[in-house]
Amino acid sequence: MVMTQSGNLGIADILDTRVTRLYAFCGVFLILSGMLLGDVFAVFILHPNNDRIGDAVYAAATAIPAGDTDAIMGHFQAIGAFLENRGTKVDAHSHGVAMGYLAVLLAILQPFVAWSSATKLRVAQAFVVCAITLPIAIFTIHYAGLAYSPLVAIGWASIAADAAGFAIAIIVAIQLMGLWRYWRNWRDDYATPAIQRPDTLDSASRILFVGGSVLLLVGFLYGGAYAGYIEYTQSPNEVDILRSIVASAMERQSLEAEFAAYGGYLAFRGINTAAHAHLNSMAILLLLLALIQPFIFLTDRWKNRWATIMVLAAAALPVAILSELKYGLIAGAIADMSGLAAMLALAAMLFGLARKTGALDSE
């Protein structure tokens, strides 16, 4: 898809150049991989890891009455490792998906980037290498640690992730300069008589565009309500809970109630944050997929089916995540199945993109 000189979205073939193919396939591949990692992480790592963190904090608290500071320090060292394990998985998931989104957007913008084809190809290749390196390096941080690192606090995996992030920032700046070169002599072309209306989009694009916009609006409203009201009125205060844990431990009282409150706080914060993030992330995905529908070489019937499945899965995922507070693992299973359905639809669209390149090449 390109924007024509008149500014309308046309259905020219961006998949006919190596540059745009690189961005488009890298993008969808990264989104799919990031979602797969997120699903695997949620099922196999998130809950067991949270339990281990809770157990370690509990063990540290039970060492307080005995005055065993060595044991406390040992438990906190373990907590640090558990948190790093969890944090790097979440970051690998979110950075992989975000780089995928960026890649698809760059694919669509390429016709307006005023550099030579050779330069654009080299920049695209560098982007693909860096965008794939970034989430892999983040994922590896926990396992590589500080082995052979020249720095005191930052290991090689972190250095690789930081370098990839820096390179991507430079690459995006290069794209920005290319766009600026294209628009340097711009003129506003409102003389163009017919401005296309949304009803000229095909039905799969419209399903995804409306679904994405509604989901985005809900995500913004939810985020605003959470940040402006729910967090202050319903969320327990973490410091107060920790103080009560410490006080009860010093007085050799039972810690069950305090740790139940602490677990409740962690679940409340984690689930609300994840619901907000997934609402907006899935909304952006729907909008992106709406833009690439013209390049998916499937029948309209199947395109509509996959678009509908994608919208339903995108809406169900955050709702199921939020329901985990009340319904626990059942809601968690629904969230995982929604993620799986979204991945299936995305894989089908990737297949359609691959078919489109074959059709173009054979012409």
Next chain:
Amino acid sequence: MHLENRILILSGLALITMTMFFGVYYAVFDEHQTLVGMGVAMMNGFVAAADGDRVAAYAALQQYGEIAAEYKREVHFHGHFGFLSLILILYGLVVHKLGYGRRARVGLA
């Protein structure tokens, strides 16, 4: 391409460049230190409690809460900046299709 497309697409790419640079700066110079500070403050709270010093324990836990709030703000700043930039670019590609007049579209952009 119209003015509203350009406003959104250029702003989006400029913001995403900025947030990527911020992310790298933050990861190298601030994040590790903040995370270590959080862990140490919480541990100090528990260690002070084990030594029977309730005042010091509470003060350390308060410090933990402040560092944790700072960490949350910084991570959310990076995350929100990045995703809002993507939304700018996305709508920059289709804003001309909205069924509003020119001024309204430019104003929205």
